[in-house]
Amino acid sequence: MTIYGYRVPMMASLLVWCLVWELVGQSGLMFLVPPLSNVLLAGIAMVQTGTWQSAALITLHSFVIGMALAVVVGITLGVLMGRFKAVDELFSIWVNIFVSAPLSALVPVLMILFGMGETTVVVTVFLFAVWIIVLDTRAGIQHVPNSLIEMGRCYGASPFALYGKIVLLAALPEILAGIRLGLVRGVKGVVIGQLLVAIIGYGELFELYSRSFDMENFWALTIILFAAAMLMSAAIEHIEKKVDYYAGVR
Amino acid sequence: MTVPAASMNAMPRTEGDIAVEVRSICKNYAEVEALRLIDLDFPRGKLTTLLGPSGCGKTTLLKIIAGLIEPTSGEVRVNGKIITGPGPERAFVFQDFALMPWATVMRNVAFGLELKGMGKAERQSIARHYIAEVGLTGFEDKYPHELSGGMRQRVGLARAFAVNAEVLLLDEPFSAVDEQNRRKFQEDLLQLVEKERKTFIFVTHSIEEAVYVSDRIVLLSRRPSRVAQIIEPKIDRTASPDAIRRDQGYLDTVEEIWQGLKHYVD
Numbered sequence: 001m002t003i004y005g006y007r008v009p010m011m012a013s014l015l016v017w018c019l020v021w022e023l024v025g026q027s028g029l030m031f032l033v034p035p036l037s038n039v040l041l042a043g044i045a046m047v048q049t050g051t052w053q054s055a056a057l058i059t060l061h062s063f064v065i066g067m068a069l070a071v072v073v074g075i076t077l078g079v080l081m082g083r084f085k086a087v088d089e090l091f092s093i094w095v096n097i098f099v100s101a102p103l104s105a106l107v108p109v110l111m112i113l114f115g116m117g118e119t120t121v122v123v124t125v126f127l128f129a130v131w132i133i134v135l136d137t138r139a140g141i142q143h144v145p146n147s148l149i150e151m152g153r154c155y156g157a158s159p160f161a162l163y164g165k166i167v168l169l170a171a172l173p174e175i176l177a178g179i180r181l182g183l184v185r186g187v188k189g190v191v192i193g194q195l196l197v198a199i200i201g202y203g204e205l206f207e208l209y210s211r212s213f214d215m216e217n218f219w220a221l222t223i224i225l226f227a228a229a230m231l232m233s234a235a236i237e238h239i240e241k242k243v244d245y246y247a248g249v250r
Numbered sequence: 251m252t253v254p255a256a257s258m259n260a261m262p263r264t265e266g267d268i269a270v271e272v273r274s275i276c277k278n279y280a281e282v283e284a285l286r287l288i289d290l291d292f293p294r295g296k297l298t299t300l301l302g303p304s305g306c307g308k309t310t311l312l313k314i315i316a317g318l319i320e321p322t323s324g325e326v327r328v329n330g331k332i333i334t335g336p337g338p339e340r341a342f343v344f345q346d347f348a349l350m351p352w353a354t355v356m357r358n359v360a361f362g363l364e365l366k367g368m369g370k371a372e373r374q375s376i377a378r379h380y381i382a383e384v385g386l387t388g389f390e391d392k393y394p395h396e397l398s399g400g401m402r403q404r405v406g407l408a409r410a411f412a413v414n415a416e417v418l419l420l421d422e423p424f425s426a427v428d429e430q431n432r433r434k435f436q437e438d439l440l441q442l443v444e445k446e447r448k449t450f451i452f453v454t455h456s457i458e459e460a461v462y463v464s465d466r467i468v469l470l471s472r473r474p475s476r477v478a479q480i481i482e483p484k485i486d487r488t489a490s491p492d493a494i495r496r497d498q499g500y501l502d503t504v505e506e507i508w509q510g511l512k513h514y515v516d
């Protein structure tokens with residue numbers, strides 16, 4: 001973007017909003033919005049506490065397990081749905097319901113099934129992330145050009161080699177997009193899971209700070225979470241860009 | 251053509267030596283009858299072209315010979331044996347190249363050998379030979395998206411040569427290549443046909459291309475497709491490419507085929 005011939009750097013809009021936040025905070029209009037500088041200072045102090053570190057570890061643990069399950073199950077189911085019509089017809093209604101359903105409403109039910117502990121949080125992460133991975137993988141598999149599969153068959157690929165060396169790689173751009181969207185949803189899942197069910201980890205801290213109206217710490221926590229989610233999503237996007245050239249020549 | 255006439259006798263070609271036999275092939279798609287009772291012989295070491303109006307099922311026939319499509323009835327024999335699917339004695343060159351975009355030229359060309367489980371050093375030395383053969387030396391480490399259409403198809407051709415199949419099936423290999431590259435490619439193909447001594451089955455919709463490259467041309471009629479005519483162009487292939495394109499036999503054959511196909515064109 002350029003304004004009056006000057007090139008405006010990409011992060012400029014972020015700086016503008018940070019400034020607005022700081023000004024609103026300094027004016028003391030709303031006690032919910034402390035100045036950004038105070039929030040940042042609170043954040044720096046917070047990450048040095050043992051409470052935050054153990055909460056972050058617990059949260060990360062649930063998130064990683066839930067995401068790993070979602071990626072494995074999502075890609076497997078997506079490949080099966082993309083390749084076999086019967087599987088597609090059997091599962092597509094459920095995948096389409098769950099991908100758009102308000103899953104938060106299900107979390108209390110999960111609590112009955114899986115108890116109050118970490119399992120419920122892992123399942124919540126899984127349920128938030130898996131459906132979009134299924135759908136994107138399925139789309140990717142369906143976009144694999146038929147001639148690539150015929151090529152594999154012609155040159156004697158075993159079914160294992162056909163999937164491992166051709167089909168999955170050809171669908172990689174869509175699979176990566178699915179994982180990126182799944183990650184973002186998984187972050188939502190882990191926080192909602194921890195908030196609604198097991199008051200542990202990040203959820204516990206959110207509870208604590210919002211109940212005691214400790215807004216500086218609350219916002220610091222939120223910013224760290226957003227930053228983590230955006231960083232992960234950007235990392236996947238970076239890999240996606242590397243395989244962008246696929247689309248043109250596939 | 252730089253190949254001397256003497257090399258024509260390098261491998262004796264006995265009459266009646268048939269590499270691929272197509273027997274009573276029919277193919278129906280739901281209500282559409284694509285192929286009706288096709289009977290054809292493909293002589294060993296020759297380039298036979300399947301030519302016909304668009305949508306006449308020539309690619310379908312080629313894919314049936316490749317073992318990629320099941321015929322509704324009839325059978326295909328390669329070296330006398332009935333085929334049940336793709337096999338190592340046949341290699342395919344695809345209209346859209348079918349290259350793996352994540353693999354280099356080297357890996358794409360060696361891919362057939364990789365699937366056979368051949369060691370890396372061995373398959374790369376074979377691939378290197380055929381990469382040179384199709385004129386792509388120096389491009390071994392490039393990716394398909396860095397190559398032009400013509401060069402991509404050269405990779406496809408090298409991949410087919412590398413597995414050392416006896417029968418090469420080419421499905422409109424030049425249709426996605428621009429005109430000028432196509433001409434050069436056709437000339438190179440003729441040299442490779444002469445050098446590699448394989449049985450080529452070639453599908454095209456271009457009459458000039460068919461006459462230029464073929465020993466035999468099989469004309470297919472419109473759906474349901476049947477063999478309408480078989481033409482053997484009498485052209486002196488030892489002449490230079492430009493001489494062939496001005497050869498009276500070449501021009502007459504093009505005209506003859508056009509007269510045969512004209513009434514299929516609306």
